Amino acid sequence: MAQFLPLSRAVADNLNSGDTVAFEGFTHLIPTAAAHEAIRQGFKDLTLVRMTPDLIYDQMIGMGMAKKAIFSYAGNPGVGLLRRLRDAVENGFPHALEIEEHSHAAMANAYEAGAAGLPCAIFRGYRGAELTKVNPNIRSVTCPFSGEVLAAVPSVRPDVTFIHAQKANRRGDVLVEGIIGIQKEAALAARRAVVTVEEVVDNFDDLHPNLTVLPRWSVTAISVVPGGAHPSYAHGYYVRDNASYLEWDEISADRDRFREWMQTNVIEKTSDDFAARVEHLRIVA
Template identity: 70%
Template sequence: MAEFISLKEAVERFVKDGDRVALEGFTHLIPYAAGHEIIRQQKRDLTLIRMTPDLIYDQLIGMGCASKMIFSWGGNPGVGSLRRFRDAYENGWPEPLAIEEHSHAAMANAYEAGAAGLPCALFRGYLGAGLRAVNDNIKDFTCPYTGEQLTTVPALNPDVSIIHAQKANRRGDVLIEGIIGVQKEAILAAARSIVTVEEVVESFDDLHPNLCVLPGWAISAIVEVPGGSHPSYANGYYERDNAFYKAWDQIAADRERFLSWMETHVLNVGPDVFIDRIKPVTMSEEA
């Protein structure tokens, strides 16, 4: 059952060096605060898993936390490349980075297979796709009933999955509103899980029964972190900080400027300082 603990304790207890770690969210509810705490605790040799790695993975990679990334698209949405990701993959700075690239369909199916306790995902896909040439985990399978050629990829079973959500109730259940990605599947597929939330409430009794609720028995730790997905947005709480996404391209373009920014805005900021995450910010010239 879910425990209500601090962000520092959650990362200390549930994220270990060498773990396969998924930080999921789709356009909103991206768990930036949790990612920053992983950086502060200097976790190392992580395999980072995410369908759409963006700025938080750029930061984790640039700070030397990762040795591999499993993903299906990577970039600064609406802006361009992830410069720290490219530097690590192309030049081995600050650490060499291996990659395993998939399609969105493959990643979604792999999470679902992991959540269901299956060894692999079976689906239609990759026919004629070039990813087969660079990913040995994409395998062919012939249906024994129809003879149709299908594709398999290994199930995704992270050691720990981390998401951000709007609310948790006192029983430890978690409510996600707005766009849903693979957060549910990532939590259910993982051995351990951390959920940061905007607020803890008494109950969800007055809410629509068809809203997405993750049960407390599926979650290891819940942490109340207002603004925990900034600079992405949290539906119903705050908007996306577009200025920061634009500013990040120049911050991350230079190694020294990147390290200086991280020192000021992540390493020297405690895990319990939340308010700066929900102010409109640009931060482009602060470090």
């Protein structure tokens, strides 16, 4: 059952060095505040899993926290490269990073298989794809009923998944509006699920019950962090901070500038600082 905890405690209680961890969000509701708290606490040797790694994984990799990344498309959305990830892969800085690249379809199916407790995901995909030549975890099986050759990948079962959402009620049920992405499956596939939310409300009586994406029994901890998805957006709360994504391309291109920015904007900050960052981006009803 979900516990309401300060973010620092929720991260400390549920993430360990050496864990396989997913910080999931698709286009919006990216759990930036949770990732920054993990950076402040200095975890090491993490296997980072995510369908679409962007700035937070670039930051975690650049800070030397990751030994491996399992992902589909990785990039700075609408801008270009993840420069810290590329530096780790090409130059081993700050240390070597193992990568396991998949398609979006493979990642989505792998999470769903993990949520179902299955050892692998089987789906139609990778026909003619070059990824099969560089990723030994992309294999094939023959359907025993039709004889069709299908793709197979290992299921994803993180030790812990972090997501951001709009609301939780006081019982610990979590509501997500807008693009869902793969957050639900990533949380259900994990041994522990930590959710940061914009706010806590008494109930969801005025909303459609299907918006309760994660019932309280599936959530380990909830932390209230207004603005916790910045610079991504939170549907209904604040818009995307496009300037921050453009700025990151320049910051991350230089190792020294990257470390200085991380010290000033992550290490020396707390989760309470996120609310101020989105004030000029808030949607006025």
